[in-house]
Amino acid sequence: MIEELLPDGVAAxxxxxDPPEAVLLPEEEEHVARAVDKRRRxxxxxxxxxxxxxxxxxxxxxxxxxxxKREPGWPEGVVGSITHCxxxxxxxxxxxxxxxxxxxxxxxxxxxxxxxLAAVALPREQDMxxxxxxxxxxxxxxxxxxxxxxxxxxxxxPLTRRWLGFEDAELVxxxxxxxxxxxxxxxxxxDGRVVSGFTGRWLAREGFVVTAIAVPAR
Numbered sequence: 001m002i003e004e005l006l007p008d009g010v011a012a013x014x015x016x017x018d019p020p021e022a023v024l025l026p027e028e029e030e031h032v033a034r035a036v037d038k039r040r041r042x043x044x045x046x047x048x049x050x051x052x053x054x055x056x057x058x059x060x061x062x063x064x065x066x067x068x069k070r071e072p073g074w075p076e077g078v079v080g081s082i083t084h085c086x087x088x089x090x091x092x093x094x095x096x097x098x099x100x101x102x103x104x105x106x107x108x109x110x111x112x113x114x115x116x117l118a119a120v121a122l123p124r125e126q127d128m129x130x131x132x133x134x135x136x137x138x139x140x141x142x143x144x145x146x147x148x149x150x151x152x153x154x155x156x157x158p159l160t161r162r163w164l165g166f167e168d169a170e171l172v173x174x175x176x177x178x179x180x181x182x183x184x185x186x187x188x189x190x191d192g193r194v195v196s197g198f199t200g201r202w203l204a205r206e207g208f209v210v211t212a213i214a215v216p217a218r
Contacts, residue, residue: 002090002104005201005212009098011056013049014090016206022048027063042084047072049091050082057093071157081154088208100191100215103154103200105147109140109209117142120149120166132173144202144209145171151211152181155198159190169197177201179211193218 003012015022022045024032032040050072051061057078064072074080080093081104088106117126121142129141148171156164169181179200187196200213 001203001205001208002092002106002210002212005104005203005210006092006214007099007216010092010094010102010214011053012090012092013052013056014088015045015049016088018045018089019048025061025063027065031066042089045089046082046084046091049089050080050093053080053091053093054078057095069157071154079158081151083150083210085208088206088210090210092212092214094214096217098217100193100217101155101159101213102215103151103156103198103213104211105150105154106208106210107143107147107150109204109207110143111140112142112146116146120146122167122170125171128173132175136175139204139209141173144173144204144211147209147211148173148179148181148200148202151200151213152198155213155215156183156195159195160188162188173202177203 002014018041024044032043047064050064059075062075067073072082077096078093079096079099079102081102082091083104083106085106092102092104132141149166152169153164168185169183171179171181173179182197187194198213200211202211
């Protein structure tokens with residue numbers, strides 16, 4: 001499912017459960033030693049998917065340790081992203097010579113809990129969600145907006161190492177399976193490129209909404 005949103009050169013692995021062969025490497029164990037079962041299963045299967053994606057790129061199994069913001073650490077020369085929600089886990093990876101940054105997210109195709117939309121969406125985004133919902137009720141556009149904002153952050157942070165709040169990017173969701181994000185804070189310059197926004201793709205299927213951003217390398 002997630003691979004349909006990504007260009008050539010990006011390896012993807014997904015799971016609709018927690019396969020018994022999914023295990024952690026010793027270096028990773030300490031990071032979930034005290035975690036509840038749900039968190040441990042998400043972490044374990046997410047890393048399992050990530051190592052599967054890396055294997056497609058020719059990399060051996062390596063520990064993927066969380067960084068200071070809980071972001072997964074990737075081998076040198078690789079960018080990647082991991083997502084998980086109830087019933088779905090996925091990871092993507094690409095070589096930096098092909099892709100500059102990656103961000104993916106998956107959510108259940110269900111309404112966001114009360115109060116969440118107001119907390120994550122700008123007024124124009126709230127109006128957009130209401131308009132789209134009136135035209136197509138098969139997609140919970142509030143949840144899709146949340147997912148797309150998560151993908152934006154996952155693409156932004158590895159480049160800038162800066163926080164980006166929900167209110168710091170304005171998104172436009174297209175009914176054609178695309179979305180755009182305009183960054184509203186100061187635009188940093190990374191590797192000679194101004195980071196002012198992102199474009200991505202989305203899909204609603206199997207009871208989930210999934211979003212993905214893949215920015216090509218120069």
